[in-house]
Amino acid sequence: MKTKLNYYSLLILHLVLISSACKKQNDWLDVKRSKSDVRPETLKDFQALMDNYVVMNNSAPTIGLLGTDNLVIPDENLGSLSQIEQNAYVWAKDIWIINQSYDWSLPYKTIEYANVALDGIIKTDRTDASYNNVLGQAYFHRALALYNLAQLFCKPYERQTASHDPAIPIRLSSDVNILYPRSTVENLFEQLIHDAGLAAALLPEFQKTNFRPNNRAAFGLLAKIYLNMGNYGQAIAFADSALNKNNKLLDYNSDLVSLDQTYRFPVFGRGNPEVLFYCQGGYPSTWPSTYSFQYIPKELYQSYQQDDLRRQYFFEDNEGADKLKYRGSYSGGDNNFCGIANNELILIRSEAYARTAKISEAMKDLNYLLVNRYKTGTFTPVIANNPDSVLTLILKERRKELPLTANIRWEDLRRLNTENQFAITIERKVNGKTYRLLPTSLNYILPIPDEEIQLSGLEQNPRN
Known part of the structure; x- marks a missing residue:
């Protein structure tokens, strides 16, 4: 009972903080119109906007994870979750219960803050040493928020149809006060490339804190964008740009990772x-927290070899082998890492190499990752020559490396479902009823909140 009460107390606190943060944001946006003394005007002001942790670093959506095959919520736990989470878990036609969605509104709040900065920075002193840095941060945040929205509310990018597929x-x-119509997927990805490209050009290589994006993060975002577009040459090029100056990996044999810590990895990714x-x-249904209600599918857990340290650092079996819980977030706490x-x-680079017939390069990257994940002295480099086998192996390791990181598994299912050899059907049995998510299902695109449709006249996404 104590654990359950603690969970509800923490959940209520979490929701109160979100509500409070949203109210403060709206209050600030209203107040700044009438009181010039609180209107951001200097680069220092705009940097403060970009450093607003609640808006810029703490509102990434992960509802996509609920629809994936990387977690299981037993019947006895499902009723303890919000109705939105329950709806998302069974791919219901209607998900949002109050005509609103934080998965929609919070990224758009990030975009609003970025736009406030972008509109105002151009009026400041361009000779200031911090000018490019702050401008680059605003472009990065807008690009990342748009990218996150695209992965939930738009069709996956398909070259043949992107020019007329509706986006956001x-x-x-x-x-x-400006009402924007839905763009096309093509226009959206052009904007992503534009914003992330400018961020990469403007941002420095290093920042005072990892809460601020650097140019390598912007290059990394570009690599993610191009991977989703199926442009593997560009994905390689931008992954190279991000990794050429620093391709360091965390050795899971080091003291930075410990079973003595509940969450195993450094807090906030520091160090x-x-x-x-x-x-x-x-x-709550995707958090790696001690009071979370989801478990890891047995088949995923069993795909890790005994000497693979991810097996022990990512998961916890205190409730038994059939109730494995995730503890491996790079947040180092009870949130999903989304950076x-x-x-x-x-x-990304390994997959793109494999898809462009650069097998030796693909395996070099994969083995470099894995040697840092196995107990010292136990890893034998993987050797493979068949292109299809190599790609399958890389995608398998991608799932194992990033099981509950951001919406990555959801994003991968969406893009891989267009390829027959990787398309899968997900099946759930909930309270005696069977639910299925087919590879071609319209339910891979979430509905736009009704409130937004009523206010802006947007066309709704069709659902099964």
Whole structure:
């Protein structure tokens, strides 16, 4: 009973903080129109906006994870979750219960803050040494927020149809009175490349804190974008740009990782050489917390070899072998890590190499990752020559390396479902009823909140 009460207390506190943060943001945006003394005007002001942790580093959506095959929620636990989480878990036609969605509104709040900065910075002193840095941060945050929205509310990028597939509104002004229509997927990805590209050009290689993006994080975001577009040459090029000056990985044999810590990895990614940019998010059903209600599928856990340290550092079996819980977040706490890190970029480059018939390069990257994950002296480099086998192996390790990181598994299912050899059907049995998510299902695109449709007249996404 004590554990359950603690969970509800923490959940209520979490929701209160989110609500309070949202109210403060809205209050600030209203107040700044009428009181010039609180309107941001200097580069220092705009840097303070970019350093607003609640908005810029703590609101990444992870609802996609609920629809993946990387977690299981037993019937006895499902009723303890919010209705939104329950709906997402069974891919219900209607997910949002109050006509609103934090997975929609919070990224757009990030975009609004970025736009406030972008609209105002151009009026400041361009000779200031921090000018490019602050400007680059704003472009990065807008790009990342748009990318996160695209992975939930738009069709995956397909070259043949992207020019007319509906996407999301691309807000490019801080004026909240401007109504933006839905763009196309093609236009959205052009904007992502534009914003992330400018961020990469403007940002420094190092920042005072990993809460601020550096240029390697921007290159990494570009690699993610191009991977989702199926442009593997560009994915390699930008992963190279991110990794050429620092391709360090965390050796899981080091003292930075410990079973003596509940969450095993450094808090906020501090000291973790892989983390290029830190942000977090999540729902109680996706958190790696001690009071979470999800478990890891047995088949995923059994895919780790005994000497693979991820097997012990990512998971905990205190409740038994059938109730494995995730503890391996790079947040080092009870949130899902949603930032940019070298391990993901090495896997992006490895996959892109495999898809462009550069097998030796693909295996070199994969083995470099794995040797840092196995007990010292136990890893034997993997040797493979068949292109299809190599790609399958890389995708398997990608799932094992990033099981509950951001929405990555959801993103991978969406893009890989277009390839027959990787398309899968996910099946759940909940309270005696069977639910299935087919590879071609419209439910891989979440519904736009009704409130947004009523206010902006947007066309709703069709659902099964």
